[in-house]
Every structure is written in C-alpha cells, then in structure tokens.
Amino acid sequence: MAFDPIFQMEGIAKSYGGVRALEEARLAISTGRIHAVLGENGAGKSTLIKIMSGVVQPDAGTMRLDGQAVRFATPKAANEAGIFCIFQELSLIPDLSVADNIDLADPPRRFGLIDRRTQRRLAEEALAKAGAEDIHPLAQVRDLPLSRRQMVEIAKALARRPRILILDEATSALTAGDVARVFAVLKRLRAEGLALLYISHRMHEIEELADDCSVFRNGRHVASYAAGSKSGNEVVELMIGREYSHVFPPKPPLPQEGPVLEVQGLGWEDRLTDISFAARPGEILGLGGLDGQGQRELLLALFGVLRGVAGVVRINGHPVSIGGPRAAKSAPLPMALIPEDRKTEGLMLPMSVADNLTMPALDNLSQFGVIDRRREAAAIREMMDLLAIKAADPAIPVGALSGGNQQKVVIAKWLMLGPRIILLNDPTRGIDVGTKQEIYQLLRRLADAGSTILFYSTDYDELIGCCDRVLVMYDGMIVRELAGDEITEHALVSSAFSLPGKAEVAHG
Template sequence: MNSSDAIVQLRGVSRYFGGVTALDNVNFSCKAGSIHGILGENGAGKSTLIKILSGVLGASEGQILNNGKQVSYRSTAEATADGIVCIFQELSLVPDLTVAENIFIDQPPRRMGMIDNRKQRQMAVELLARIKCEDVDPDAHIRELSLSRRQMIEIAKALAKNPRVLILDEATSALTSNDVETVYDLMNELRADGVACIFISHRMKEVDALCDRLSVFRNGQHIQSFDKGGLNETEIVQLMIGREITAQYPPKRSTPIGETTLSVSSLRWENSLKGVDLQVNAGEIVGLGGLDGQGHKELLLGLFGALRGMTGEITFQGGTYKPSSPAQSKRQGLALVPEDRKTEGLMLEMSIGDNILLPNYKSVSQAGVINGRLANEAIAKAIELLQIKVGSADDPVETLSGGNQQKVVIAKWLMLNPDIILLNDPTRGIDVGTKQEIYRLMRDLVEAGKSVLLYSTDYAELIGCCDRVCVMYDGRIVSELEGDTLTEEAIVAASLNIHKDDPA
C-alpha cells in the first residue's frame, strides 16, 4: 500500500511490559474506505496494537501517524476526538445505567448546561434503528439485556462518536446470526462512506466475507500483509501459528460408547425450556445447536443448578438428580464453563493461581487450612495440563490473553475431575491454535470415559467435534443428528424448524 493512501500508520512501533515484548518493531497501515482484517493467535500482539491506536497504551518506541500527522494519544478520549474509536472485546457498558445513557455516556446532548434526556432518548432510538435493534427499549437497563444485545449497544455507542477509523475487536463473537448480518451491512456502509475499519476476528468466514486487506501477526511481530484472496485459508493459518497445521478436529470416538451419564425428560423453566428431552452417554461429545436464544444457555445453567423453579425429571449416574445449586452440582460431579469468561468465569483482579483454586480449596486444605504445597502442586498441574502460557501463577488473570484466560476457566473445573462437563460456546473469541488444543482436550476427556455437553454457535465446530448434535428450537430439542445426517444444511434446517418433508 502506498503510504500516502493510509489514514493511520505505525512505523517501527514496539511496546514492552517489563521484560516482555508485546509488539516488536511493527509497521502497519490502513487506508480510508477499506476494511482491514487483523489475524493472529491470542497473544500475537493484536490487542496491544489496537490499544496503542486507540489511546489505551502508549508506544515504547516508534511513530503513530493519523492522516499524516504524528500523534501520541494519552487516553481514549484523545483518540476519539481525533476520529479513532475502538469496540473492545470486553464490554464497557455500565449495567445499572439505561441503554440511552450508556450510548451517550461520554458526550450526552445538553441543554442549558444539563443533560437533555429527551433528546438523548430520541438520538438513542435513531441509533437503535440504524443497528436494527428496534426491539430494545432505550430506557431499559443494560443488565436486563442478553449478551448479544449488549454487544450491539456497544456498537451503537461507537457509532454515536462518528468515527473516521473504527476498530472492532471480536465484535461479532457474542452476536446472533441476524445481528452478525446487521454488522456486516453497517461495515459495508461505513466503508462506502470512507471510514476505515480495522476488524479482528478468529472466524475466517467473517474475514473472507468482509475484508479488503489482511495482516497477520505472530509473537508481537507483523508477519505479512496481503489483499484478500492473496493466500488461501491453510496458508493464512500457517502464517498465524508459524507451523504446518494438522487436521483441525481430532478423530471422533475410538472407544465404545458407555452407559448413560445424564438423562433429561420434560425439562421446563419459565418460557425458555418447554419440555427438553436429552440423553448424554459416557465417552461421547453431545452438541447443542440452533439459533441463539432457543434455550441452550438456560439448559446448561439449569443442569448446573443455577436456575430456580425448574421442573421435569433428571437422572445422573443412575440416580435421581435435582440440581438446587452450583455447589451441589459441583459435588455431584458436574462442571460448567460459562458463556462469558470475564464476567461469569473469572475474578479478573485475582491471581491465576487463586482463580484455578476457587472451586478446589477443599482438595488442597487440611483441617480447614490451605496447604501451600498442595495448592502450588495443583496450580502447576493445571497450568501444565492446559498448557497455559503464564509468566507467574501469581500474576492477575486479567493480564493473560483471551485464549489463556479461557484455559484457566476450563482448568479450574477439570481439577475437580467431573464426570460431565457442560461447555457454553467455549471457543468464542479464541484463536485457531488454542481451539485445536481445546478440541483435543474434549476428545481426551471422553476417551477417558467422561461426558461432554457442548453448545456452540459455530456449526463447523459442532460437526467436527461432536458425536451427536441435538438442535434446539423454541425451548425444545427438535432434531438429533449424527453420522451422515450431521451436516451444516441439516443443522440450519432444524434451527429454523424446517423438516425435509415440509412443502417448499
């Protein structure tokens, strides 16, 4: 790319954290009216790059140029004032404020020095219509919304700032398929209006659908930039991980299926579960498929004892099971990896080691007192088992990359040696290398006689990982697919409750 075409540029930019090099002499540029994809594993330097561009961090070395002018932002407010807005993977919304208040939290409309609530609400309604979220009440509190809707509000909040450079960090990973299409349309509109979009995603289908140009990062270095179509997917992945890739998904079941671990009959809860029937056997991965909001999350939460008032019959390990609390479910031999690792799975300011020990204190205690030797051995074992990349187990878990944070969430539950592991979209926002590690781990668990119940928004993942897939629609399981019937076409059809014998 000719440097004169670039709206933002990095020249020889490095960033150090103590003795760790997060970015190493990076040269990068993005031009107006384009969508530029950034690819790389977790820990490759992508997050550091966008934090420097958006004013969260300063560069240790090098130059940053915006429209040819050298800049050095000391805050996100300075970057925003200069037209650079970032939608981070971690939501920045205030749960107890309304949708309208969150969208305009930085720059609310004013009248006579006071916030003009009427105008703020009107402007919020207009933005909600633009992102096709007319169903969202601008007066609703953020805590009342689903994760997908919260992510869309984060996007509306960014659009309210009229960016010239919009950075999206895994902004589609929590969205429903309909919302993803809306984001596609928005980005295409912004590109047509001359806005530069920098797009980070681990979903190659999204990158291929949207981006004009791609840049690959690895170990803090800018490896290569190229126009879309310049390299095929296998070549791109090899650049990302620095080695040839083996099969993405491990071979399916090589041991005989075991006895039934979990059996569910006529499970109901409020308006989300309307009579779920499900069976999970030892030695298999059972997938949950379907469009978002069909009861998958509630099913997993209910099985883990996090819902009150659930009815129906559940048998676990041959006996009647009535989940009344997560603590009880944990004792019975169930583990849940939740949807949002940052708000539901981790205590971000606590250390990596303490997060691993949270459900495991009893196993490392003697007479009610934590045994330091046992605790350190358990932490070291968990880090080794999941190959978690850490400097020290005493570091805050928030210092880890997203993929390594997810490994911590999984590790803390595996230390309990559960019989069944409930996984809620565990690879969302995770790089391809870490995904492969998690896929292998799931397969190793079931080969050892455990059971895995996996909900995923990635249909290819369900097909590649699962022995069976149960598709949910409107709070029920409407189809069970396996073998030759387990195809993306069949999952999509069942997700829409379309049957082959239905008239066209």
C-alpha cells in the same frame, strides 16, 4: 490499485514487565477499506489497538494520522482525533438505559440539564445506524442479553461519527441475525469512506468483509496481503508459524455403554419445555440451534443455577436433586460448568492465575480447614502443563493473560475437581485457531477417558467436527437429534430454523 493510508504505525514496541507484547510492529490502514488484523491470542493484536486508541502508551515507534505524527495520551484524545474502538470487553454501564450509555460522554443539554427528548432521538438514530432499531432506547442495559448489549456498543461508537473504527471481536457475542446486520452496516460505512480495522478469529468473516489483511505473530508484523490472495491454510500457517494440521481430532465409534446422564421432561418457566435426552460416558453431545433458544438455560438448569426447574434428572440411573452449583460439583458424578463469558462469569480478573485455578477445589486441597500449599502448587503446575497455559508466573493477575490463556484457566480450574460430566457454554468464543485446536483435542481426550461432555456452540464447524451427536434446540425445545454423518451444516441450519418437514422431536 494503491490506497494512501490515513493512519500508519511504524516500529511500535511495547513490553509489560519482562514480556514483550509488540516489537517493531507496523500497520497502515486506508479510508474506504476494511483492514483485518489476524493472529493468535497473544500475537499482539490487543496491544496494537490499545496503543492506537490511547489506552496504553508505546515504548517506542511512531504513529501518523493524515501524515502528521500523533500520540494519544488518553482514549479521549484518540476519540477527538476520530478514532474509536469497540472492544471485546463491553464498556457499557448496566444500571443505565441504552440512551444514557450511547451518549454518556457528551449528553445533549438544555438549560444545564440533560435534554431527554433529544437524547432519545440521538439514541434511536445511532441504533438505526447499527441496524438495531428493535432495541428500545429507554431499556436498561442490564436487562438485555449479551448479543443485544454488543449492538448497543456498536451504536455507541457510531454515534460519535468516527473517521477510523476499530472492531475487536465485535461479532463474537452476536446471533446470526445480528451478524448479518452488522456486516451490512460495515459495508455501508466502508462505502461512506470510513477506515475500518477488523479483528476476528472467524475466518469466514474475514473472507466476506476484508479488503486488506495483516498477520501478527509473537508481537511482530508477519505479512500484509490483499484479501483473497491466500488460502485459508496459508493464512493459518502464517499465524501459527508452522504447518496447519487437521483442526479436529478423529472421532472414535459412538460409545455403547448405558447413559450416565438422563434428563426427562425438564422445563423452566417459558424458556425450556419438555427437554428429554440421555448422554453416555465418553460422548461429546452437542447443543445446536440459533443463539437464545434455551441452550444456556439448559446448562444452567443442569448445574443447579436456576430455581423452579421441573422434570427428572438421573445420574447412573438414580434420580438426583441438584439444588445449586455446590451440589452439582459434589454430585455422585461431579459436574463442571464452563460459562459463556469468561470475563464476568468465569474469572476474578485482578486475582492471580493460581488463585483462580484453585478456587473451586480448595475443599479438596485443604485438611481441617488449612490449605496444603504443597498439594496446591503441584495441582497448579499439573493444570498449567495439561492445558499449556502461557503465563510467566502463576502469581500474576489472570487479567494480564491473553484471551485464549484466560479461557484455558477457566477450563483448568474446573478440571481440578475431576468432573465426570462437563457442561460447556460456547467455550471457544473469541479464541484463536491454535488455542481452539488445543481445546478440541483436550475435549476428545477427556471424553476418551470416560467423561460425558455437553457442548453448546454457535459455530457449526465445531458441532460437526467435535460432536458424536447434536441436539438442535428451537424455542426452548429439542427439535431434532443428529448423529454421525447426519451432522451436516445443511441439517443444522434447517433444524435451527425449525423448517417444515425437517424437525423431529428427539427422545434420548
């Protein structure tokens, strides 16, 4: 059954300096359909939707809306045409309320002033449309966790009554419950006749939602097909341009050496309770459970970010007091923390790739307070080669790189310190399958070289495929330890919900 497209792009080209982001790109989307755009980071997906939503201008090509040629000079022009984009990087203002953010562009007015009662009602309606009725419209955005902010971003777009809605990794920061609610919303919007463009690196989401799919590689349109007509491996091979080998490296036998990191009775406020475990050199120790069960706080506590942490931490059998990140990265066995949000916690986006890479290691690259530029340049080259960071020049702003390459920079800058204990907070969120595979292999190489890795992931496949053991957390506690063949999706899910008869407290 053919569907007439509401929006078409043909021959789209865009370059940034000497880098060609799009070349002869094309796309056609129809009303009442969810169209998935697939491709690795750097394939051109972000540039495509930025052109579509008026953020950047194409160098060549045409766009048609309802058969008429269009060109959007600004995002406002695209919005006026009914095209709205929910970008992976949130556009909310933290110091304003949820209601203020939802109708920021056009708040309801009465006698020249903002009508607060109407504003609250409209915000409540938008939140309900997004399946987020539990978010209070008067709450300050800065007080919401990342997953709830993402729901506000979706409500903000729906409040504008779009004809075409673009979602760029819109579920990457969401909890499992929020993802289910968003899926229900998107299916309802499709039934109501919206055209939806959906970008995600999570193949199971594409399988559940998409009606049509288009694959991009190296800035070009590679293929379009009906959802379900190609196998997962066929789709991945289209994206990466080569045969897709097994995604996870093999696991060696579980290390038998004594523990490097021991945690006993660790607690913090009402978020962490009696956390006890041990991790060995060469081990990838996973943290599982539903999002928001204390995994992030545990990593921050170990890295010295939180104040008032109770309990004992031992490194190589000796109690240590980690008073802050500086102490953590210079501990008897230096630690590194790969944070949750690379954009706000991991990188200085306007600064160069080189400056971001060397920032944590400047003390090691300096003598008498003066940076040794030769050593610095050699270290930068080594890290860019080690992680295959794709950047035309290390002097370009790190914000100009694709999401996958930005994440590689976050990891590489901490590897410059030679950490022996590596803490990872959902490091592959929003990363393409090819880059994920490179990161999995890097983690196993680091573990094989003797590093101890504590790895929190919201992706069950990652925990199953990467980890030697998994500690499942629920309500700030470790409720089960899984090892070897015990690490299955069923065991992870049942433990994550702390189902009766399934949970058992783990003690290192």
